[in-house]
Amino acid sequence: MPKIGMPEIRRPQLIRATMEVIKQVGFLNASVAKIGQQASISPSIINHYFDGKSGLVEATMRSILKDLATGINMRLANVPKDDMVGRIEAIVGENFSTHQQDEAVVKTWLAFWAQAMHDPALNRLQRVNEKRLLSYLRFELKRCMPHQQAQMVATSIAALIDGIWLRGALNPQGIDSSLARQVITDYLSLYLKTES
Amino acid sequence: MPKIGMPEIRRPQLIRATMEVIKQVGFLNASVAKIGQQASISPSIINHYFDGKSGLVEATMRSILKDLATGINMRLANVPKDDMVGRIEAIVGENFSTHQQDEAVVKTWLAFWAQAMHDPALNRLQRVNEKRLLSYLRFELKRCMPHQQAQMVATSIAALIDGIWLRGALNPQGIDSSLARQVITDYLSLYLKTES
Amino acid sequence: MPKIGMPEIRRPQLIRATMEVIKQVGFLNASVAKIGQQASISPSIINHYFDGKSGLVEATMRSILKDLATGINMRLANVPKDDMVGRIEAIVGENFSTHQQDEAVVKTWLAFWAQAMHDPALNRLQRVNEKRLLSYLRFELKRCMPHQQAQMVATSIAALIDGIWLRGALNPQGIDSSLARQVITDYLSLYLKTES
Amino acid sequence: MPKIGMPEIRRPQLIRATMEVIKQVGFLNASVAKIGQQASISPSIINHYFDGKSGLVEATMRSILKDLATGINMRLANVPKDDMVGRIEAIVGENFSTHQQDEAVVKTWLAFWAQAMHDPALNRLQRVNEKRLLSYLRFELKRCMPHQQAQMVATSIAALIDGIWLRGALNPQGIDSSLARQVITDYLSLYLKTES
DNA sequence: GATGAATGAGCCTTCATTCAT
DNA sequence: AATGAATGAAGGCTCATTCAT
Secondary structure, three states, X not given: OOOOOHHHHHHHHHHXXXXXXXHHHOHHXXXXXXXXXXHOOOOOHHHHHHOOHHHHHHHHHHHHHHHHHHHHHHHHHOOOOOOHHHHHXXXXXXXXXXXXXXXXXXXXXXXXXXXXXXXXXXXXXXXXXXXXXXXXXXXXXXOOOOHHHHHHHHHHHHHHHHHHHHHHHHOOOOOOHHHHHHHHHHHHHHHHHHHO | OOOXXXXXXXXXXXXXXXXXXXXHHOOOOOOHHHHHHHHOOOXXXXXXXXXXXXXXXXXXHHHHHHXXXXXXXHHHXXXXXXXXXHHHHHHHHHHOOHHHHOHHHHHHHHHHHHHHOOOXXXXXXXXXXXXXXXXXXXXXXXXXXXXXXXXXXXXXXXXHHHHHHHHHHHOOOOOOHXXXXXXXXXXXXXXXXXXX | OOOXXXXXXXXXXHHHHHHHHHHHXXXXXXXXXXXXXXXXXXXXXXXXXXXXXXXXXXXXXXXXXXXXXXXXXXXXHOOOOOOHHHHHHHHHHHHOOHHHHOHHHHHHHHHHHHHHOOOHHHHHHHHHHHHHHHHHHHHHHOOOOOHHHHHHHHHHHHHHHHHHHHHHHHOOOOOOHHHHXXXXXXXXXXXXXXXX | OOOOOHHHHHHHHHXXXXXXXXXXXXXXXXXXXXXXXXHOOOOOHHHHHHOOHHHHHHHHHHHHHHHHHHHHHHHHHOOOOOOHHHHHHHHHXXXXXXXXXXXXXXXXXHHHHHHHOOOHHHHHHHHHHHHHHHHHHHHHHOOOOOHHHHHHHXXXXXXXXXXXXXXXXXXXXXXXXXHHHHHHHHHHHHHHHHHO
């Protein structure tokens, strides 16, 4: 019998190594050789566990997306169902959480976006994630405004999240996450005030 | 002996070919061989005119940034100096112009962003561009709101531009540019309304 | 502790899987991984039973050669000792039997020949088989012609067998075995006629 | 301007190196690295001139086939049109010429046959060559026998050629080419004598 | 100015094998 | 007996770049 439980050790280990290498040298230069070295394992093992490099890249992105979704759900669990603003702030907050600002995570996100335009598997992942964020926001907003309007505000908030995140990612000083949250909160409260 | 006028022919030719190849196969697979083939020129010549591939990539991005700046200035020239909303709409409008939505341009932009995190030369370009947009917006906004707030609104609008653009870039259906402009105009009018 | 009787199960199972894989992907691409998969066993076990891949290849060829020898002897058992033509036809017939025309067997044979030039173990096998065929034929022919001529005719018939077999193997339509037998019978009768 | 005339130097050089390496280590182990080393050139250049390893292999086989065809035609040019036996002997003779017995050529042939079963490009080459030999033989034979019969005798002679050649190839002592020619000549003359 | 010849580094992947369990 | 974990070597190929012409 072989050693058991290795997949549960190796897979996260390699995924983390992948992010680390992307952080250090960029997606373009993140070779399996470097990833293996980072994880202190033979690069060949990547094929054993992920069926090739693209499988590893996909799994890596899937891991980040899952972390985001989990984080959002955990925050939402602590906010009353009827506290709409609070719930939206929770969603926004998780998008600017410390974990999402980890340099390795940030660089992987960006590389993922650029790559998604040419890789069907990544594209699919990206689309699912995009729609999920919109649907979460819309769900909360629909409680106090018509569908049409909720759709538009959700789009705006999602765009603000991505835009602020992107500008922060490209900025050496990183994201000022409290400012980010404030900008979005201001927009929302201003909007609600004016409409009523 | 060097034929005169060749650089003026070759450089734009190769820059355009670069964008075309990035559009077709992605930044990752855009080799000098393919670029040369696309331009029907020997790839070797790239080193002659751009001192290596990275020089070509940088020049390509510089060309796109210049097109954007030129477009904005041309639009602004047609809007009265005191029409603040009109001038901001002009800036926004150019960011979603048909040229900026050219698939080759879009993919180059995105690749440029991802690459800028690891390439100092590209990073510098990106920073300059980012600051210019902010300064343009802030300049207009300061006419009717305090500096502090102008800074914040400018940041938000810039984020909206990038966020909407990014989401559009990743969406197979492309950007709905009239919707984009409307979202941003609405956002702006929201802030102006509270001021009055 | 070793289960008894397993070698008798595993060895033929792996040999058959080897032929099947060679048939599907060719000798060049017949890896132990694919063979293991084909047999639904872990590839590692090959080393246990055959001491490495080359041992398996050798055993596979040995199995085919043994089948051929067995088949010939069975046919000869049904032909009277003094029916020289009948006995030679039996030998020829077995060389073009349906089993020897099984695509997996054919491809293994051919790969075996090509490989035998560089692998001493396979070469030895091939030489033994070659000599056995010649000796069988010569033994029958010597009854009605001088040794010298028997040697020559035996060589010719062996060459005809291999030549026709080879041309058939390379032909998508396979071997026309009745034509093959006829050509060789005609050839033989030609020599017998001149003797009488 | 680049160096001119290089393709005419490099292509035969690499083809010869390929045969040499196949002779030394077998088709299975004939890597581009070894071929490049044998030719004292960088292996990368193979892609430049042959568009990949398979292109080189194909070109190598094509070269051998062309040599054979040229040799046959040269021999035929020296034999009167009406000397049927002489012309057939010329064809047979070239198939056992010293050049065709060059160890490198022999091993390449055999590897080529084994490989042709799985490589469409090689298969096509092999088929063309096979048909050409048959058609040459049939053309001569039809002068003194009906089509049906000519076809059968041509098949027999072709099989004898391949069979004797194959057995010689696998034999460490090589081919006894005068014996080979004699066997075939005997068969032909015996056949003609008996039929008339 | 422009070409293609040529190179060496690096890429991902496949492979046969060994080993702990 | 049998498995899967793990490795290191080797494979073909792509690439950016340099150079002679």
